[in-house]
Amino acid sequence: SYVLTQPPSVSVAPGQTARMTCGGNNIGSKSVNWYQQKPGQAPVLVVYDDSDRPSGIPERFSGSNSGNTATLTISRVEAGDEADYYCQVWDSTSDQRVFGGGTKLTVL
């Protein structure tokens, strides 16, 4: 089955840029979605189809995808961005939806 690899943690100071990666074999050929999950809450879709944002998601959130790595970028990080972030794809080979292990973003 398809595997997505995310670093366990990323730390960034307020106002700086956070970049979280999601690795997968030829992930650039797939559509990548990103979710934010704060403690005790359900996940929220923040980026879909590699780089699109749902309504209500700040422009500070952006995504890119190429080769074997997809990246979620959060510009001008705020304390409220501290959360777990998960990447996810639809693996058309198996018709399964696959999540990465998640990255904990800490705002210093």
Added chain:
Amino acid sequence: EVHLVESGGGLVQPGGSLRLSCATSGFTFSDYEMNWVRQAPGKGLEWLSYITSTGSTIYYADSVKGRFTISRDNAKNSLYLQMSSLRVEDTAIYYCARERDLGALDYWGQGTLVTVSS
């Protein structure tokens, strides 16, 4: 406003069964594909199952294939997950989620906790 509300969680013994429900409102349920996702305590998200808008096509994760059954009732705007042969490792918060396209899950319920323990 879109709402998804799960129910049916609780404490069950290993080997037992449980049926989860997901009541939806605020959108045309019969137009959307739906999914179940779970999260074990302190762990990441795990996709479980997918069903098309008509229920004609269903997929499962290997971890639950043969034990869990997804279904839907478009007349009742509801999604279900029948779980059997439950194991301790099935202990988790179970979420239902609406799929917009290409696997993106754009709305989630608040989750229902299932605890499998003797």
